[in-house]
Amino acid sequence: MRSRVWRSTTAVVLGGLLAAGCGSGAGDRTSPAAGKGDSTGYPVTVTDCAGAKTTFTAAPRSIVTSNASALELLLRLGAGDKVIGTGFPPGKGTLPGGLDARAQRVKVLGETVIPKEKLLGSGADLYIDTFASMNMGGGMGDAPTEEEFRAAGIKHTYLKSTACAAMAKGPVTDLSAVQDDIRSLGAVTGTGAKAEELVAGMKEKLGAVRKAVGGMPEGERPTYFFFDYDAGTKQPMAVCNRQIANAVISLAGARNVFADCDGDFTQVGWEDVIAKNPDWIQLGVRDWGSEAANEKAFDEAEQWLRSNAATKGLKAVEEDRFLRIGSERTTIAGVRNADAVEEIARTIHPGKAGRR
Known part of the structure; x- marks a missing residue:
């Protein structure tokens, strides 16, 4: 199995950005994701997965991000x-x-989870937390308490579109939560106009795909399995109906074979995949930083499926129906989710969702 920076234990909650909150008093305003206020005025209030409020009276000056997806959106x-x-x-x-060049200049406080002492002593006034340790059973290490964050002068906000996915009330079938997150982060950082521009670009791409395949009856949509190769091959990790990937797959005109699973990720058996016998398989590998390295990873994932006795007879394998689309664009919330929708739709519906 290839080593993976985005481990399966953290992939559940990576990505997304600050979502809507409620105003806390007269003169306060909520973030645009709540449908009120403008994109530049303060105060701005956002909420976490449990509804706790955090109010900003001005833009943060020093931000620490818990992972690359939050950094990319900033x-x-x-x-x-x-x-x-x-x-x-x-x-x-x-x-x-x-x-890329700008990201490489950002100081690395932790190759994985930032150590507690280093985070509290970073000098940040905002920590954007994509890991939602509140519902991870302590799986994110020795995280600071809210009291410790306050003592250090750090506002602590959770990223909702994926961090809160496991608590969603129903299946996630669109990217509205991601778009809300982008608007909210824009409100918090005083970059609301740019946030609206990013959201508009996503909507344009998604609108074109929706026009092409959005009206396709459920029974006519091909079935689709996201094969998270980097999460391990002994027992596959499936994306469930609360995960962003479920929305990406649905919007592209396909059916996630594990859409009957309530949650974000779950481990399944290969016998479960065989029973689903998907029409298409996405080779989910992380981005290794170069086209050559990525192709090598995709080749390894495909070869594993072709050589494994349990999977070589799958319809998608026998018919060479593979998609080579990186994990990050599919399972981690961000602007590039819309690109993944386009690419999947063009591949599985070539006669309907061609290039614009």
């Missing part, structure tokens, strides 16, 4: 100069265009 919003450190840093070459 860079896209134009707030990257405020980031003084990150955990789970992006590998070199994994972010597009000029984002």
Whole structure:
């Protein structure tokens, strides 16, 4: 099994950004995700997965991000100069265009989870937490308490579109939560106009795909399995109906074979995959930073499926129906989710969802 920075225990909660909250009093305003206020005024109030409020009276000056997805969105919003450190840093070459060079200049406070003492002593006034340790049973290590965050002068906010996925009331079939998160982060950092621009770009891409395949009856949609190769092959990790990937797959005109699983991720058996016998399989490997390294990883994942006695007879394997799309764009909330929807739709519905 290949080593994976985005371990299966953390993939459940990586990514996404600050979502809507409620105003706390007269003169206060909620973030745009709640449908009120403008994108630049303060105070701004956001909530965590449990509804606890955090209010900002001005833009944060020093931000620490718990992983690369939050860092990427801050860079896209134009707030990257405020980031003084990150955990789970992006590998070199994994972010597009000029984002990569800027990301590489951000101080790495932890190759995985940032150590408690280093986080509290970082000098940050905002920590954007994508790990939702509140519902991970302590799986994210020795995290600071809320009292310790307050004593250090750090506002602690959770990222909701994936961090709160396991607590969603029903299946996630669109990217509205991701778009709300982008708007909210824009409100918090004073980059609301750029946030609206990013959301508009996503909506344009998603609208074109929806026009092409959105009206397709459920029974006519091909079945689809996201094969998380980096999470391990002994017992596959399935994406359930609360995970962002379920929305990406649904919007692209396919049916997640494990959409009957309530939650975000769960381990299944290969006998379960065989019973589903998917029409298409996405080779989910993380971005290794270069086209050559990525192709090598995709080749390994495909070869494993072809050579394993339990999987070589699957319909998708026998018919060469593989998609080579990286894990991050599919399972971690961000602007590139819309790109993944486009790519999946073009591949599985070539006659309907061609290039714009």
